Amino acid sequence: MQLKDKIIIVTGGGQGLGRAMAEHLAAKGARLALVDLNEERLAAAVTACKSAGGDARAYLCNVADEEQVSGMVAQVAEDFGGLDGLVNNAGILRDGLLLKVKDGVIGKMSLAQWQAVIDVNLTGVFLCTREVAAKLVELQRAGVIVNISSISRAGNMGQTNYSAAKAGVASATVVWAKELARYGIRVAGVAPGFIETEMVASMK
Numbered sequence: 001m002q003l004k005d006k007i008i009i010v011t012g013g014g015q016g017l018g019r020a021m022a023e024h025l026a027a028k029g030a031r032l033a034l035v036d037l038n039e040e041r042l043a044a045a046v047t048a049c050k051s052a053g054g055d056a057r058a059y060l061c062n063v064a065d066e067e068q069v070s071g072m073v074a075q076v077a078e079d080f081g082g083l084d085g086l087v088n089n090a091g092i093l094r095d096g097l098l099l100k101v102k103d104g105v106i107g108k109m110s111l112a113q114w115q116a117v118i119d120v121n122l123t124g125v126f127l128c129t130r131e132v133a134a135k136l137v138e139l140q141r142a143g144v145i146v147n148i149s150s151i152s153r154a155g156n157m158g159q160t161n162y163s164a165a166k167a168g169v170a171s172a173t174v175v176w177a178k179e180l181a182r183y184g185i186r187v188a189g190v191a192p193g194f195i196e197t198e199m200v201a202s203m204k
């Protein structure tokens with residue numbers, strides 16, 4: 001794949017897999033828009049991408065916020081003078097059993113736990129894909145969107161919220177591949193197993 005000078009948004013690019021993918025793309029000459037909530041980590045990731053050989057800029061943006069996402073995509077296209085791709089990588093965990101039972105029900109997965117993960121891991125992917133696809137159509141540019149699902153999409157204990165979101169990402173990837181191919185936009189997904197990052201270190 002020719003990545004030199006391609007303008008690519010990587011969400012959750014401040015650390016973990018997002019930063020690793022960004023550095024890899026930077027080493028191939030890509031121009032990266034790193035999106036995250038953590039300003040300090042974003043700044044370190046931008047420096048790392050630049051020393052790997054690519055151009056990079058930081059964008060503070062919550063992928064679950066519709067206004068912030070549409071503003072961020074417009075800003076990236078303006079700053080770089082175009083757009084070619086998106087890696088939908090930002091994600092969170094709020095693990096817990098649906099029910100905790102010990103002489104009766106002593107705990108439940110809260111609605112807040114459910115909603116937080118659906119908001120970031122599923123709605124965030126929907127919003128970023130929609131806005132990037134719309135920008136690519138507007139600019140009449142072909143592009144590539146890669147979604148990070150997970151092995152947990154098949155159903156992992158303690159991850160009702162995460163498994164549902166990652167299964168949603170996997171099926172939406174197929175929908176968008178079918179819908180967007182006519183505009184020259186290719187959509188694909190990756191569903192990794194466990195990789196040692198801060199996210200995995202936080203799991204029980």
Ligand SMILES: NC(=O)c1ccc[n+]([C@@H]2O[C@H](COP(=O)([O-])OP(=O)(O)OC[C@H]3O[C@@H](n4cnc5c(N)ncnc54)[C@H](O)[C@@H]3O)[C@@H](O)[C@H]2O)c1
Pocket residue numbers: 011012013014015016017018035036037038041061062063064088089090091092120124148149150151191192193194195196197198199200
């Ligand atoms: N590490 C694994 O084993 C593994 C396996 C399968 C899938 N994944 C997926 O890969 C992706 C990256 O995982 P990781 O292990 O690098 O996690 P991580 O926690 O190390 O990094 C996630 C990044 O996303 C950012 N982020 C979180 N919420 C955000 C929001 N609302 N808006 C913008 N940025 C936000 C965080 O600040 C962080 O920098 C996630 O989608 C995760 O579900 C990870």
